[in-house]
Amino acid sequence: MIAAKAIKTVAVAVSSVDEPLPGVKRIVLNDQDNWPLPPFSPGAHIDLHLGGGLVRTYSLCNEPAENDRYVIAVKREAAGRGGSAYIHDNLEEGTFVGVSLPRGGIQTVDSALNVFIAGGIGVTPFISAIRDLELRGQTNYVLHWSSMGAPSLIDMLGEAMAAGRVKLYDTLVEPVPDLAAILDAYGSVCKAYCCGPAGMLDAFENVVCSWPDSRKHIERFTPPKPVQSPSLKAYTVVLAKSKKEMTVEPHVGLLKTLEALEADVSVSCGGGICGACRTRWLEGPPIHRDRILSSEEREQEVMVCVAECAGSRLVLDL
Numbered sequence: 297m298i299a300a301k302a303i304k305t306v307a308v309a310v311s312s313v314d315e316p317l318p319g320v321k322r323i324v325l326n327d328q329d330n331w332p333l334p335p336f337s338p339g340a341h342i343d344l345h346l347g348g349g350l351v352r353t354y355s356l357c358n359e360p361a362e363n364d365r366y367v368i369a370v371k372r373e374a375a376g377r378g379g380s381a382y383i384h385d386n387l388e389e390g391t392f393v394g395v396s397l398p399r400g401g402i403q404t405v406d407s408a409l410n411v412f413i414a415g416g417i418g419v420t421p422f423i424s425a426i427r428d429l430e431l432r433g434q435t436n437y438v439l440h441w442s443s444m445g446a447p448s449l450i451d452m453l454g455e456a457m458a459a460g461r462v463k464l465y466d467t468l469v470e471p472v473p474d475l476a477a478i479l480d481a482y483g484s485v486c487k488a489y490c491c492g493p494a495g496m497l498d499a500f501e502n503v504v505c506s507w508p509d510s511r512k513h514i515e516r517f518t519p520p521k522p523v524q525s526p527s528l529k530a531y532t533v534v535l536a537k538s539k540k541e542m543t544v545e546p547h548v549g550l551l552k553t554l555e556a557l558e559a560d561v562s563v564s565c566g567g568g569i570c571g572a573c574r575t576r577w578l579e580g581p582p583i584h585r586d587r588i589l590s591s592e593e594r595e596q597e598v599m600v601c602v603a604e605c606a607g608s609r610l611v612l613d614l
């Protein structure tokens with residue numbers, strides 16, 4: 297994990313841990329002195345700073361109205377990079393952890409149907425969004441949720457289940473759902489969201505590739521492999537506020553150059569999927585390689601962990 301300067305964290309304590317399904321732990325975090333926690337949007341992300349440079353990002357699965365706790369759910373990934381195993385083995389009631397301020401989240405719409413498509417533990421941000429909709433009296437949503445065997449956090453979706461707004465698919469006994477057919481059935485009057493394994497996200501991305509950004513939302517937690525452009529040339533990165541600049545050599549890249557400049561930018565995933573390094577750009581244009589900014593947002597902002605510059609000068613608002 298790349299170190300970053302001035303990472304802002306909040307110290308929280310684990311107040312409870314349970315295991316709603318073998319291999320999935322639900323962890324509740326509170327302020328140590330029971331003060332309200334920084335507010336968040338439905339399904340916002342927080343980074344857990346676990347010590348020794350280990351940082352992992354999770355979606356909050358409780359609703360923003362609960363301002364005194366953050367709830368996350370972590371599946372032990374046997375073939376993962378070690379973060380989920382660390383959490384499963386070390387976090388228990390009373391453990392202190394540093395967490396980042398919540399960022400991002402899901403912007404649901406009130407004027408159209410919200411269609412959530414989840415695979416396994418990818419349901420977490422949608423639980424938060426659904427509970428938020430319900431609290432606001434909104435029933436304009438449906439959740440299509442596939443998992444291998446029993447789903448893991450079903451107790452958090454009691455109202456949605458009772459109202460018949462959740463369609464479950466057990467992929468141990470039935471085929472994976474046909475996302476094109478599902479979305480087709482709702483026509484152009486929905487906003488669609490997807491979070492789950494890479495195969496599901498790719499299938500979803502294919503189906504909605506021609507949809508406007510305002511009608512789709514994809515949550516990724518595994519950064520795609522970095523791409524190197526062989527035609528990339530050296531350029532100058534300028535930090536407008538701190539008045540520093542440096543040449544970015546193609547083999548070094550923007551992020552490492554920003555590190556050398558001690559730029560005040562937070563980095564978590566390092567792969568353009570979490571939003572931690574979101575930065576305003578003033579002159580460029582940047583080459584965007586993230587997976588989260590909309591084309592409109594890209595006109596002003598850039599995820600510097602994966603970006604480069606298409607011109608000779610990239611000026612950042614840092």
Ligand code: FES
Nearest residue numbers: 564566571573601
């Ligand atoms: S650090 Fe996650 S998007 Fe840049």
